Amino acid sequence: MSGTSIDGVDAALVELSGGRSPLKLKLLAAQTFPYEELAPPNLRSQLLAAASNQPLPLSQLAQLDNTVAQAFARAAQRIQTHQPPAQLIGSHGQTVFHAPPPHPGHLGYSLQLGRGDLIAHHSGLPTVSNFRAADIAVGGQGAPLVPPIDACLLAHPQRDRCIQNLGGIGNVTYLPAGCHQNFQGILGWDTGPANILIDLAITQLTQGKQQYDHNGQWAACGTPDPDLVQQWLTHPFFQQPPPKSTGREDFGPELLQQYHQQAQHLGPADWLATLTDLTAASIADSYKRFLPQLPQDLILCGGGSRNPYLKSRLQTHLPQTTLSSSDDWGLNADFKEAIAFAILAYWRLQGHPSNLPSVTGASKPVPLGDIHPP
The missing domain is CATH 3.30.420.40 (ATPase, nucleotide binding domain)
Incomplete structure (x- = not known):
């Protein structure tokens, strides 16, 4: 994932077993890759501009979506170096716009760049992405998503x-x-x-x-x-x-x-x-x-x-x-959020609902994330 600071991609390679309870976790590798290492040097400035609500053409937004996905795919590939090969990617993407529901009964909107289908295509691995959308669709904030973990x-x-x-x-x-x-x-x-x-x-x-x-x-x-x-x-x-x-x-x-x-x-x-x-x-x-x-x-x-x-x-x-x-x-403080989205992807493949309505305000628990086969 990449957070509000838009400074790079946090990648964590984890071994998971069990379900929701008990859930067994082993962190195999973790690293932050600055955007400059993964993408053209102007990517971060473009993302900061987009996240600051500066207008941009749809063609440029589409290109940003693709470039972020390519950067995430590279991060996923690099974190596997000298490690067991991954079987699944969970990608939160890069948030550039977040609008919670303005009033009860209305739906919010949240935009994360980094297309899951393109990450799956470049990495050759099934990818789960767009985690916030399902919670928002049932009236939730789409955040925070880490509390059940x-x-x-x-x-x-x-x-x-x-x-x-x-x-x-x-x-x-x-x-x-x-x-x-x-x-x-x-x-x-x-x-x-x-x-x-x-x-x-x-x-x-x-x-x-x-x-x-x-x-x-x-x-x-x-x-x-x-x-x-x-x-x-x-x-x-x-x-x-x-x-x-x-x-x-x-x-x-x-x-x-x-x-x-x-x-x-x-x-x-x-x-x-x-x-x-x-x-x-x-x-x-x-x-x-x-x-x-x-x-x-x-x-x-x-x-x-x-x-x-x-x-x-x-x-x-x-x-x-x-x-x-x-x-x-026993839980790495720098990479806990990246680890969390690996777990959310794992739960998505198991079919578990993974939002908490008591946290997000959603009307019901739902599975989170879109699944993209390679």
Whole structure:
């Protein structure tokens, strides 16, 4: 898959057995392939433009769809080097537009580029893609889709847990104690920005020479402005109850520019610290608003789980909660999302419904993904 940051393709080669419960997983190989290694050098800039709602001809959209598919097929082939050959590909693709249902009874829309049929053609492997569409067709948000996998792999019999993904956009899975037995009581939603605003700010501050705050070192030199954070927490998305999902449409360059105008009194380190604290504060705020109780454990994954400063801000806002990484529980924190789409593809071939209506708001459970034979 490739996430909101549009920085490359995360590929994971996994060995799976069993069904939904128990599900057995072994990670054989995992790697992030920058788009520049897999495709023409202007692909990332074209995708960023498309995801920023800049108009483009349909012919160019079709070409982008093909180019992304070719990049994903190359990533799938490279991850098999010196490994057992794969039997199936699950591809989330590259999201360039996401519009949740505007009102109950209406349908949303989500567009992921990277045609599954072309990936199957180039790789010679059956490919499952377009995972969000089936959930959207029955009234769901089409996201988040990872919570049932979190329940299978990370639920605890006695402890309430939150699994917090810190990619470009953040999303949470709430796993009440023992939920892996019946999938009851599981909640989940997009929490808002995780790394996206920080990454955009770093790119601007360094004129593109740096794309993220390595280990949160720059932000750690600053001090957050609590008044600004509280002001930004009034954003309508944070007030909206779940089910909910979001993307660059809500938290992208335009919003960052607006926030930057309000933060002119801050130096670069304080500006980054304040954006980082917004991520932490918005996550904690959403737990306090929308969970039946705060979790005993908070398990982090995604790129932001490698940011000690972000983790320290989360601990400050959730002092009674024990923080850890999914690495600590045997699930690779950097590649958990890619692993999840391998599992969703596996479940699709088994015919299992794999959305959770309690998370997405769909009217019923449905199998997710379109199957493309080679």
